[in-house]
Amino acid sequence: MPSASPLRIASANVNGIRAAFRRGMGEWLAARDIDILAMQEVRASTDDVAELLGDEWSLVHDPASAKGRAGVAIASRADASIHRVELGVGDHDTAGRWLEADYEVDGRIVTVVSCYVPSGVADSPKQVEKYRFLDAMSERMAQLADHELAVVVGDLNVGHRTLDIKNWKGNLKHAGFLPEERAYFDRFLGAEGDDGYNAGAGFGWVDVGRRVAGEVPGPYTWWSWRGKAFDNDSGWRIDYQLATPKLAEAVAAYSVDRADAYDERWSDHAPVVVDYAI
Template identity: 85%
Template sequence: MPSDSPIRIASVNVNGVRAAFRKGMGEWLAGRDVDILALQEVRASTDDLTALLGDEWSVVHDPATAKGRAGVAIASRSAAHIHRVELGHDDHDTAGRWLEADYEVGDRIITVVSTYVPSGEADSPKQVEKYRFLDAMSERMSQLPRESELAVVVGDLNVGHRTLDIKNWKGNVKRAGFLPDERAYFDRFMGAEGDEGYNAGAGFGWVDVGRRFAGEVPGPYTWWSQRGKAFDTDTGWRIDYQLATGPLAAAVTSYAVDRAAAYDERWSDHSPVVVDYAI
């Protein structure tokens, strides 16, 4: 992959890639000039995915153990140097939820992780499983910056870190996605709000690119419930992230959430997060 222009990385939970393409994802992708595309909730076979994307894309894919569930993938204009899917202990099924790939950019290597954190459900076994995943994710995220100077973890992380990340945060403090224990994991990743060094080297040193680029403003949201008028009133959640190591975050030249112009023009309940890195 050449390094004479910014590398554009896009990430989106497609909510089923076959349905997304039927609704217009292909047209979005054709006009976005993406170099590396990370997908979550693929819910399709590798053959289906490669057929939809076309021959110009090189695809690595980790489907879920249960057919029709989850699934993460990374597609790029050039082949991955190496890819890995292991996360946590062998007795914890993380298939379809964590995929790492290394790409050569000029004479450097960038590590891209596509991840889909379980949604969870407060006070239920689903929440226990979510915490197990976040524990394993935390262990890996503490290691990655030591292994790869240029690394980015992207995807549907299913947690709003701060009150700025959820429109109706007061009504969601006891719901999965905004529980204090969930948000504490993100404090470890990039520091807690108000801490010295928050989003600038605190915690494990990761940088929330969206928050750094947007500033201290609500959102920009990336997911809206399909029910009611959530999309029309922008009553959303910012749960789709690009978390970069410090050196890679310093190379960001643009950040965008590709929110559809209207409800009936959406091809997923999530919007793509698109970032340019000048490396």
């Protein structure tokens, strides 16, 4: 994959790719000049995804073991040299939630991971399952941290800091903002207030969105379909691009492609798009 211009990597929870295309995802994609597109909650067969995207895209896809649920995929302008779905916990290997692909960019390997963390429900078996996934994810991210150029992107279903949720006080006991969940991100990035937070602490990963945006609320990436959450910007920042330090140094641009109006949304999530000048 040539890199005369920055490598543009986008991540999007499409909330069902067939529905997203009916709502306008195709028009967004055609206008965005993306090199690598990581998708979550695909909820479609590989054949369906390939047909929607068209022949110009090379596709790797890990569908969920339960039809119509989850599913992660990575589409790219060049073929992946290799892809992997193993995360370390047996039933997660085919759950459509973790997909790694390696791409050659001017002789260097860039590893891209599309990740869809389970949403969980506080004090329930679903939350136990979420912690099992986060445990396995932590183990793999510690290994991937040794890669020079790697990025874990997707719907990680945790707001790390109070800046990441509009109504954080009302969600202190809810899945997505529980202290136990946020502690995993402390391991990835460092804890808020640490000298090395987002700059080498923890496993050393860099939250690209927070580094670019600075110490401001959001920018949010998910809003409920219900009520006035979108109109009031009462959202959550749960879609991330977490990069290794070397790749984070190459960030040339970051954006959340928030729709201009509620009726122009093609998912309840907004895509996160980052240019890496490798």
